[in-house]
Amino acid sequence: KIYKVMTWCLIVLSCCCQNKLLFFSYRRPGEPPLLKGWLPYFGLALKLQKDPIGFMRTLQNQHGDTFTLLLGGKYITFILDPYQYQSVMKNQKLSFRMFSKNILKKAFAIQKLMTDDELNNELHDCYKLLQGKSLDLLMENMTQNLQQVFEPKLFKTTNWDMAYLLTFCSSVIFEATFATIYGKSVAGDRKEFITELKDDFFKFDAKFIYLLSDIPIELLGDAKSIQKKLIKHLTSENLANIQGWSEVVQMRQDILEKYYTLKDIEIGAHHLGFLWASVANTIPTMFWTIYYLLRHPEAMAVLRDEIDHLLQSTGQKQGSGFSIYITREQLDSLVYLESAILEALRLCSFSSIIRFVQEDLTLPSETGDYLIRKGDLVAIFPPLMHHDPEIFEAPEEYRFDRFVENGKKKTNFFKGGKRLKHYILPFGMGASKCPGRFLAINEIKQLLVVLLTNFDLEIMDDKPVQLDYGRFLIGIQYPDSDVLFRYKVKSQ
Numbered sequence: 001k002i003y004k005v006m007t008w009c010l011i012v013l014s015c016c017c018q019n020k021l022l023f024f025s026y027r028r029p030g031e032p033p034l035l036k037g038w039l040p041y042f043g044l045a046l047k048l049q050k051d052p053i054g055f056m057r058t059l060q061n062q063h064g065d066t067f068t069l070l071l072g073g074k075y076i077t078f079i080l081d082p083y084q085y086q087s088v089m090k091n092q093k094l095s096f097r098m099f100s101k102n103i104l105k106k107a108f109a110i111q112k113l114m115t116d117d118e119l120n121n122e123l124h125d126c127y128k129l130l131q132g133k134s135l136d137l138l139m140e141n142m143t144q145n146l147q148q149v150f151e152p153k154l155f156k157t158t159n160w161d162m163a164y165l166l167t168f169c170s171s172v173i174f175e176a177t178f179a180t181i182y183g184k185s186v187a188g189d190r191k192e193f194i195t196e197l198k199d200d201f202f203k204f205d206a207k208f209i210y211l212l213s214d215i216p217i218e219l220l221g222d223a224k225s226i227q228k229k230l231i232k233h234l235t236s237e238n239l240a241n242i243q244g245w246s247e248v249v250q251m252r253q254d255i256l257e258k259y260y261t262l263k264d265i266e267i268g269a270h271h272l273g274f275l276w277a278s279v280a281n282t283i284p285t286m287f288w289t290i291y292y293l294l295r296h297p298e299a300m301a302v303l304r305d306e307i308d309h310l311l312q313s314t315g316q317k318q319g320s321g322f323s324i325y326i327t328r329e330q331l332d333s334l335v336y337l338e339s340a341i342l343e344a345l346r347l348c349s350f351s352s353i354i355r356f357v358q359e360d361l362t363l364p365s366e367t368g369d370y371l372i373r374k375g376d377l378v379a380i381f382p383p384l385m386h387h388d389p390e391i392f393e394a395p396e397e398y399r400f401d402r403f404v405e406n407g408k409k410k411t412n413f414f415k416g417g418k419r420l421k422h423y424i425l426p427f428g429m430g431a432s433k434c435p436g437r438f439l440a441i442n443e444i445k446q447l448l449v450v451l452l453t454n455f456d457l458e459i460m461d462d463k464p465v466q467l468d469y470g471r472f473l474i475g476i477q478y479p480d481s482d483v484l485f486r487y488k489v490k491s492q
């Protein structure tokens with residue numbers, strides 16, 4: 001125990017020494033209000049993590065829509081006024097790249113992007129292969145892969161069977177997404193390969209938030225060895241044993257081979273980063289979408305009806321299992337299904353849109369211009385907008401049909417009498433907006449169609465599950481505990 005405490009003291013001390021300005025820095029004239037709390041280095045991080053919405057709202061009432069917080073060794077200026085979002089994002093002195101390169105280095109051990117902008121640009125180009133015709137192809141493969149992942153798990157069931165929801169979502173999403181984006185192993189035992197990869201991935205993901213901190217990876221238990229093992233799984237040599245790469249993976253690999261030697265292990269680090277992005281947020285989104293539907297059977301009934309109508313109108317029967325074929329346009333027409341996913345994202349997304357300040361700059365605000373220092377971070381914090389009662393009536397309530405109006409998608413939301421251009425931002429905005437958002441939403445829709453048309457589903461645990469704010473600022477929050485549900489093939 002003493003050893004543990006001493007290690008922590010050392011970490012904090014070394015972080016403070018590296019950032020000695022954190023002790024002594026003060027607010028200069030013209031800068032936003034600066035709030036540091038009393039904890040050196042950590043600042044207000046612990047308070048914010050405890051109750052992000054409540055605490056931010058208190059700070060907003062006290063200090064207005066723009067203020068700077070000390071959080072885990074970083075000064076972050078938060079922008080809370082949704083009407084400021086766009087002008088902030090357009091500021092050329094704010095850089096997503098400078099911020100993301102650091103994350104890629106810390107979490108995935110990718111070094112080269114720190115120095116090579118060309119590689120960065122080329123990799124960014126690959127994202128077009130997550131849209132349009134390439135997306136259709138991905139979705140076709142996803143349907144098949146969901147079938148393969150799903151059938152042995154659920155189709156045998158004629159009586160009620162029980163499972164933990166988060167474990168279930170993690171497993172299905174990981175396996176189906178990996179098979180769709182990377183393909184299937186042709187070497188050795190395929191099942192053994194994916195099971196080992198999945199287990200290692202979730203061990204790695206559990207450490208993810210610590211990897212982003214200033215704590216050296218060597219002090220994070222087995223984080224380094226798991227990271228290394230995963231990277232090795234995804235090197236060129238090992239990827240050669242995986243068949244069925246998607247276009248996006250093929251293009252990424254071609255680019256990486258131009259910038260690295262084929263044997264370079266860092267190629268695997270790039271693939272690990274992409275794999276992480278493709279599942280880490282989709283899993284909790286899937287969890288919350290199903291969880292709320294399980295707790296609101298009336299919402300589930302409406303969604304079932306909507307899917308039924310579509311199937312009937314296309315001459316397909318409910319319960320025909322995976323022979324159901326639904327195009328992207330047809331999925332898009334399921335407005336209640338989409339609304340239920342958006343509502344889960346509204347409640348559970350705590351992604352901030354963070355930029356690095358490359359040069360001193362001036363940000364306009366309602367109450368005057370603010371000076372922002374080079375080297376700090378600027379963050380847009382959409383969760384406060386997602387929970388704003390002026391925009392969303394009774395924001396703490398789950399309303400599955402919040403994003404439907406007169407049978408159509410509802411897109412008009414207002415604040416201060418003005419219509420908002422952005423009212424839900426789980427995928428970021430601007431140049432760095434998530435390129436996988438269409439795939440993610442469609443994957444969740446496909447999985448829900450399969451579940452709702454083929455199974456009866458019921459929640460078993462009464463105790464409400466809460467958000468665990470362990471990943472606040474960086475994505476969709478995980479639940480604080482797993483939850484039991486039961487499922488049974490529908491009787492025809």
Ligand code: HEM
Pocket residue numbers: 100130274277278279281282285351352353354426427428429431432433434435436437439440441475476
């Ligand atoms: C519900 C699921 C998902 C959510 C909520 C989500 C959210 C996000 C967010 C918030 C960002 C950062 C944007 C910013 O800082 O401005 C991001 C980036 C990214 N996402 Fe997603 N994402 C999801 C699924 C996916 C999927 C399925 C893929 C890939 C197939 C993907 C690939 C990426 C990539 C590659 C980036 C980095 C973009 C860049 O470097 O410019 N995401 N995502």
